[in-house]
Amino acid sequence: MREVAVIGAGMSRWGELWHQDLRDLSCEAVLKALAETKADRVDSIHVGCMTGGLFAGQEHLASVMADCLGFAGVPASRSESACASGGVAFKAAYAEVAAGLCDVALVVGVEKMTDVGGDEATYALGTAADQEYECYNGATFPGLYAMMAVRHMHEFGTTRRQLSQVAVKNHSNGLLNPEAQYHAKITAEEVESSAHVADPLRLLDCSPITDGAAALVLCPLDMAKKLGKKAPVKVLAIGHATDTIALHSRKDVCRLAAVEKAAERAYKAASLKPEDIDLAEVHDCFTIAEIMVTEALGFARRGEGGKLVASGATAIGGKIPVNTSGGLKSKGHPVGATGVAQLVELAVQLRGEAGGRQVKKPSAGLAQNMGGTGGSSIVSILGVA
Amino acid sequence: MVGIIGYGAYIPRNRIKVEEIAKVWGTDAQSYKKGLMLEEKSVPAPDQDTITMSVEAARKAVRRAGIDPADIGALYVGSESHPYAVKPSGTVVAEALGSTPECHTSDFEFACKAGTEAMFVASQLVKAGSVRYAMGVGADTSQGAPGDALEYSAASGAAAYLFGAEKEKVVAELIDTYAYMTDTPDFWRREHMFYPRHGGRFTGEQAYFRHITSAAKGMMAKAKMKPADFDYVVFHQPNGKFPLRAGKMLGFTDKQIGTGWLVNKLGNTYSGASPLGLTAVLDEAGAGDLILVVSFGSGAGSDGFVFRATKRLKSVQGLAEHTRDMLDRNKRYVDYGTYLKYRKMIIMNE
Amino acid sequence: MQPQRYWREIPQRYRLEAGRCRRCGKVFMPPRGLCDSCRSTEFETIRLADRGKVHTYTVIRVPPAGFAAQSPYVLAVVELDDGVRLTMQVADCGPDEVRVGLPVRVEFRKINEVGKSGVICYGYKVVPA
Numbered sequence: 011m012r013e014v015a016v017i018g019a020g021m022s023r024w025g026e027l028w029h030q031d032l033r034d035l036s037c038e039a040v041l042k043a044l045a046e047t048k049a050d051r052v053d054s055i056h057v058g059c060m061t062g063g064l065f066a067g068q069e070h071l072a073s074v075m076a077d078c079l080g081f082a083g084v085p086a087s088r089s090e091s092a093c094a095s096g097g098v099a100f101k102a103a104y105a106e107v108a109a110g111l112c113d114v115a116l117v118v119g120v121e122k123m124t125d126v127g128g129d130e131a132t133y134a135l136g137t138a139a140d141q142e143y144e145c146y147n148g149a150t151f152p153g154l155y156a157m158m159a160v161r162h163m164h165e166f167g168t169t170r171r172q173l174s175q176v177a178v179k180n181h182s183n184g185l186l187n188p189e190a191q192y193h194a195k196i197t198a199e200e201v202e203s204s205a206h207v208a209d210p211l212r213l214l215d216c217s218p219i220t221d222g223a224a225a226l227v228l229c230p231l232d233m234a235k236k237l238g239k240k241a242p243v244k245v246l247a248i249g250h251a252t253d254t255i256a257l258h259s260r261k262d263v264c265r266l267a268a269v270e271k272a273a274e275r276a277y278k279a280a281s282l283k284p285e286d287i288d289l290a291e292v293h294d295c296f297t298i299a300e301i302m303v304t305e306a307l308g309f310a311r312r313g314e315g316g317k318l319v320a321s322g323a324t325a326i327g328g329k330i331p332v333n334t335s336g337g338l339k340s341k342g343h344p345v346g347a348t349g350v351a352q353l354v355e356l357a358v359q360l361r362g363e364a365g366g367r368q369v370k371k372p373s374a375g376l377a378q379n380m381g382g383t384g385g386s387s388i389v390s391i392l393g394v395a
Numbered sequence: 396m397v398g399i400i401g402y403g404a405y406i407p408r409n410r411i412k413v414e415e416i417a418k419v420w421g422t423d424a425q426s427y428k429k430g431l432m433l434e435e436k437s438v439p440a441p442d443q444d445t446i447t448m449s450v451e452a453a454r455k456a457v458r459r460a461g462i463d464p465a466d467i468g469a470l471y472v473g474s475e476s477h478p479y480a481v482k483p484s485g486t487v488v489a490e491a492l493g494s495t496p497e498c499h500t501s502d503f504e505f506a507c508k509a510g511t512e513a514m515f516v517a518s519q520l521v522k523a524g525s526v527r528y529a530m531g532v533g534a535d536t537s538q539g540a541p542g543d544a545l546e547y548s549a550a551s552g553a554a555a556y557l558f559g560a561e562k563e564k565v566v567a568e569l570i571d572t573y574a575y576m577t578d579t580p581d582f583w584r585r586e587h588m589f590y591p592r593h594g595g596r597f598t599g600e601q602a603y604f605r606h607i608t609s610a611a612k613g614m615m616a617k618a619k620m621k622p623a624d625f626d627y628v629v630f631h632q633p634n635g636k637f638p639l640r641a642g643k644m645l646g647f648t649d650k651q652i653g654t655g656w657l658v659n660k661l662g663n664t665y666s667g668a669s670p671l672g673l674t675a676v677l678d679e680a681g682a683g684d685l686i687l688v689v690s691f692g693s694g695a696g697s698d699g700f701v702f703r704a705t706k707r708l709k710s711v712q713g714l715a716e717h718t719r720d721m722l723d724r725n726k727r728y729v730d731y732g733t734y735l736k737y738r739k740m741i742i743m744n745e
Numbered sequence: 746m747q748p749q750r751y752w753r754e755i756p757q758r759y760r761l762e763a764g765r766c767r768r769c770g771k772v773f774m775p776p777r778g779l780c781d782s783c784r785s786t787e788f789e790t791i792r793l794a795d796r797g798k799v800h801t802y803t804v805i806r807v808p809p810a811g812f813a814a815q816s817p818y819v820l821a822v823v824e825l826d827d828g829v830r831l832t833m834q835v836a837d838c839g840p841d842e843v844r845v846g847l848p849v850r851v852e853f854r855k856i857n858e859v860g861k862s863g864v865i866c867y868g869y870k871v872v873p874a
Contacts, residue, residue: 129810136809142754143775144832147856147868148805148812153820156803161822164801164845208820209804209840258822258830263801408837408872441814442836442854446867450853478855478865487867491759491853727837736814743813745860 011108014245015395017238018046018227019357024342025191027221032059032066032122033078035223039347040079040118043225049237052227053112055079055086058099058119059346064134066122075118092138093295095119096349097379097388100226101248107228114237119350120223131219135345138382140256152216152296154257154383156208159298162264163210166313168301170210174198175319176297177214177339183326184336186367191220191342201297215297220342224351231395243357244395246374249276250388257383268387269306269378276376276389277308284308287330287391288372289359291352293380294337300324303378304332307389326367334359334367349379349388356392397522398565399702400462401557401711403455404674405448405534406661406721409438411734413547419731420542427547432635436550436662438729441737445474445534446484448553448667450491453532455715456555457492460528460564467494467557468526471517472502473509473666475584475591476536488532499526506582507631508692509533510666514556515698518569521558528559535665540590541740548634550662554670566711567677567686567702571618575610576696583693598693599637606697607631607641611689614699622646626684629655629672631691633663654679660722666692673702675718682706746857748864758868761795761851763829764788774829795851796874797825802847804840811857819843823871825851834870848874 020042022035030038036057044052055076063069072086089099096119103115123131136145139154162168178198184190196214204213234242251271254260260267277283284307292307294300301315309330310318318324324332335341335355338348356375358364374393381387412435417424427433439448449472457464470492472484485500503509503516510533517529534553539545559565581602584591594602607630615621622628628651630638635658642652655672664671669690676686681704688700735741756762757775764776768785774793779786802821805812812818819835821843835843836854849871856868 132807132809140832145809146754146758146866147833147870148809148815148818148820149832150805150807150809152807153803153805157801157820157822160803160845161801206804206806206817208806211803256832258800258832263822440836440854442834442856442870444855444865446865447853447855454853487759490755491867493760727839739814 012110013231014104014107014228015231015234015238015242016226016245016353016357016392017229017234017242018043019354020046020225021189021351021354022223024189024220024222024344026124028124030221032062032068032120033074035122035221036075036118036120037078039223039225040116043227046240047227047238049114049227052081052084052114052116054103054106054115055081055084056099056103056115056117057086057088058096058117058350059088060090060092060095060121061134061137064137066125091386092381093293093345094349094379094381094386094388095346096224096351097377097390098349100350100353100390101250101388103228104245104248107230113229113233115228117226117228117350118223119347121344121346122221123219123344124221143256150208152208152211155296155298156211157257158264158302158383159210162298162302165264166316168316170202171198172301172316172320173210173215173297174201176294176300177201179319179325180294180333180337180339183334183367184340186365187336187341190336190340191218192340211296217295217338217343220344222342222344222347224347224354226350226353234395241361242395243360243392246282246391246393247276247279248388248390249273249279251275252386253384255382255385264302266302266306266384266387268384269303269380269389272387272389273307276391280391282374282391287374287376289331289334289369290376290378291335291355292332292378294333294339295343300332300337307376307378326369331369334364334369352377352379353390353392360392360394396562396565396568397518397558397560398568399556400528400559400564400566401456401460402674402677403452403459403555403715404671404718404721405451405553406718407437407439407443407448407551408725408727409440409729409737410435410726411438411729411731415731416547430636432659433547433662434659436548437552437664438734438737439536439551443551444478444536445472445476445553446478446487448551449484449488449532449534449555452534452553452555453488453492453530456530456557459711459714460557462528464492464494467492467498467528467530469499469517469520469529470494471500471513471530472532472534473505473513474502474534475504475506475509475665476538477502505696506693507633507665507668508690508696508698510554510670511688511690511698514670515572517556518558518572521560528557531556531558533666533670535667537663537665538590545593548663550664552661552664552667552671554667554674556670565705566708567704570701570703571614573610573614573617573699574696575606575613579695581693581695602693602695603633603637603691604641604644606695607689607691608644610697610699611645611687614687614689614701618701620701624685625651625687627654627676627680628652628687629669629676630689631669632656632658632672635659657718657722671718677708678712678717678719680704680708682708746859746864746866751864751866759853761793761869762790763793765791772827772829774831793829794826797823797849797871799835799843799845799847799849800824800830801845802835802843823849835872836870837872842873850874
């Protein structure tokens with residue numbers, strides 16, 4: 011296995027982008043990522059997209075992307091693992107480069123979500139849950155995460171205020187990220203008085219609907235100097251795991267077993283412990299998700315994720331800054347692009363280019379990307395080379 | 396011995412008071428409360444319809460009978476609010492019970508007597524020896540046009556009866572039946588119309604009273620019985636006043652009628668009305684008690700039944716919730732706006 | 746929802762039919778072809794308990810398509826008396842009436858309708874016991 015480096019990272023503008031479609035978004039992100047490299051070719055393309063079909067009426071994204079990026083002829087494939095599609099596409103590209111199947115691999119995560127109305131978006135996202143045994147009975151994604159939150163509150167005394175503190179922190183970080191969809195300082199009181207969505211979750215507990223793309227260029231570490239312009243970032247490890255599709259099938263509904271397993275595998279492969287991680291981008295699709303994920307990643311003891319955020323440890327400058335980019339909550343959540351964008355943030359941070367939100371001299375960053383209610387998760391650790 | 400081997404009732408939890416409806420239309424609630432003896436009525440939740448209520452009532456009937464639902468050879472659902480215009484309600488009910496595939500099923504419609512029609516046919520199939528067990532269900536999510544007098548009474552509920560011929564299983568022996576029917580256009584709903592229409596005062600003497608009293612007299616004559624022989628009597632109850640008046644005309648006391656008289660708190664459950672009244676009687680009756688049931692359906696006709704409770708009845712009464720308990724406990728009152736939303740009377744986008 | 750997709754799940758939706766592994770006894774809802782505990786492929790059909798309690802819940806206030814008339818509604822993971830958990834609505838239950846541990850029983854209800862002309866979808870819900 012060859013060691014693999016990230017030599018280019020870029021994001022399109024994120025938001026409600028009425029003028030841009032799947033191709034425009036991808037092209038914008040890829041051009042930025044390629045501009046950071048000296049690569050004159052791409053050997054392989056990996057696309058992460060949850061459902062181009064349901065959101066934009068377009069599937070066969072391997073061909074669509076190769077074509078619109080000017081690489082028709084290059085082998086391309088698309089990975090799908092709901093909201094973890096981006097992270098899984100990155101893993102596929104990493105594996106190809108590590109195995110020596112190709113040298114320059116392009117990863118593009120994309121989702122165009124605003125071409126459908128609210129009901130259709132809810133339906134499309136709902137396909138990441140158990141259609142026949144959850145959605146059939148009226149479940150929505152906010153509803154499923156809300157049920158995790160209620161149980162977490164019941165078992166561990168996690169408070170409504172602690173949920174709010176996740177949103178407040180991530181929006182505060184998003185203010186420092188020019189690429190974020192929302193630049194708005196919010197207070198806990200505003201979170202707690204925003205519109206009800208699924209009790210106890212309110213509108214400001216939920217990540218938004220976003221159009222956006224993110225891209226990475228990978229190559230073998232020993233070619234990084236030749237192909238890259240900037241200090242290379244090394245892929246230290248990738249851990250990947252699954253869990254049951256339905257929340258109710260799990261022994262413990264407020265424990266993310268897929269995240270725990272993926273993290274365990276990644277830490278082991280990288281020979282690192284949770285305390286060795288300098289910053290983490292985690293899948294805060296809902297505020298409760300960040301609380302549970304920080305527990306699963308070992309940043310907090312089980313049941314103490316709420317206390318962790320309340321302590322300030324996950325803020326920039328804290329012991330383990332979480333979601334310096336603003337997270338899904340403030341940066342936006344174009345589902346297929348999210349996992350790739352988390353790695354873009356890690357690359358930017360590890361190179362020391364994060365400006366006002368820069369974490370002090372990080373050597374290792376972790377990205378945790380998750381599909382559905384945790385039916386799949388992928389944990390990637392990047393480090394300075 | 397042919398008779399009822401199991402029975403079950405279902406009444407939705409939601410209620411609306413007569414005052415709440417009267418307030419919207421500027422009418423006098425007292426005229427409905429005193430004049431028609433109506434206080435409140437049941438309202439189905441948006442996830443309830445004739446099929447769901449039939450399934451719940453039918454499951455209780457099966458529980459009381461203690462039989463394997465696969466042995467039910469015929470199942471009929473009578474209603475004027477079948478959720479599908481084409482596609483039977485009965486197939487869903489039979490499937491939910493576990494009575495498919497060897498089961499004859501049909502949906503009946505005869506205004507408010509579709510339920511007793513289902514019971515009539517089910518009992519006669521058992522009597523003929525065609526099937527071992529047969530079920531008849533009466534259920535409705537009754538329609539009444541907004542602002543019409545019927546809006547104060549049109550209610551929802553279901554009752555199910557399992558008939559069998561095994562003596563040790565019978566809880567109420569079917570002594571005899573009788574049918575009285577003429578073509579009388581007192582109340583109808585045309586195809587594709589949402590609400591029924593009625594002939595106003597024509598629905599009284601010429602429709603309800605003529606058919607109920609004629610059927611009751613015919614039934615008693617056929618069974619060689621007189622009003623004093625009966626411990627309980629159940630008439631179709633479109634409002635509180637009509638069944639009491641019919642009883643007086645025939646020589647029954649309010650006491651005989653009272654046990655099965657649910658309408659003041661329940662409203663008119665159309666096809667479910669007299670069958671539900673009978674469930675309330677069966678919840679209380681003791682061995683040997685004689686029961687007369689006379690339904691009425693616009694169009695118009697009445698079915699008469701005479702039952703005699705057996706010793707077994709007492710042992711099955713407690714196996715499912717009593718009708719009076721469903722009527723009196725755990726009620727939730729809705730306002731008129733919620734009622735409209737629940738009854739799908741608000742125009743929505745698809 | 747196309748009728749064939751609805752129809753296929755009728756035994757589960759109408760009668761709560763689950764599969765029990767003949768070798769190790771583990772119960773699967775819906776039934777499946779392979780036991781994840783002992784890898785057996787032999788199953789028998791059983792009916793799940795019709796009573797249970799609320800394991801966790803939410804109140805859906807932004808409903809998916811077709812559920813507007815019922816909104817807001819309580820959705821729960823219910824643990825049935827036989828230990829099997831399922832996601833289902835708690836019908837006839839106000840947002841203030843639900844709690845973890847609430848005893849419930851299964852009722853047959855309408856789940857959704859496919860527009861004004863499509864198939865009517867029935868299934869299981871629970872109500873406060």
